[in-house]
Amino acid sequence: xxxxxxxxxxxxxxxxxxxxxxxxxxxxxxxxxxxxxxxxxxxxxxxxxxxxxxxxxxxxxxxxxxxxxxxxxxxxxxxxxxxxxxxxxxxxxxxxxxxxxxxxxxxxxxxxxxxxx
Numbered sequence: 285x286x287x288x289x290x291x292x293x294x295x296x297x298x299x300x301x302x303x304x305x306x307x308x309x310x311x312x313x314x315x316x317x318x319x320x321x322x323x324x325x326x327x328x329x330x331x332x333x334x335x336x337x338x339x340x341x342x343x344x345x346x347x348x349x350x351x352x353x354x355x356x357x358x359x360x361x362x363x364x365x366x367x368x369x370x371x372x373x374x375x376x377x378x379x380x381x382x383x384x385x386x387x388x389x390x391x392x393x394x395x396x397x398x399x400x401x
Contacts, residue, residue: 286309294342294345322350322359322363322365329369335369335370338370339346343370344367350363351364
C-alpha cells in the first residue's frame with residue numbers, strides 16, 4: 285500500500301494495521317516484490333475460504349490502487365488476475381443474466397429433447 289486515502293466504505297473491514305498507516309507511507313518500489321505479493325494472494329484465492337477472507341479484509345481496494353499507481357505491466361497483469369478471481373460470483377450464487385442452463389425434458393435417450401434456456 286501507498287499513502288492513498290481510501291473511502292470509509294473501503295477501509296471498513298480492512299486489517300487494523302492497514303487502516304493506521306501514516307500518510308507518508310510509500311508503496312514498494314521493486315516491481316518483482318509487488319508481483320510476488322500479488323501472486324501469493326492469488327494462491328490464497330484458490331480456495332473458497334481464501335477468497336471469502338480476501339473479500340472480508342477488503343483486498344480489492346488495495347489491489348485497485350496498486351493497479352492505478354504502478355507502471356510495471358507484469359504487476360498490472362497480476363492485479364488483473366487477482367481481481368478477476370476475488371470479484372467474480374461464486375458458483376451457484378447470483379447466476380449472471382444470459383447464462384445458459386441445460387434442462388433435460390425426456391428420459392428416452394433416442395428421443396431426448398434438451399432445452400437451452
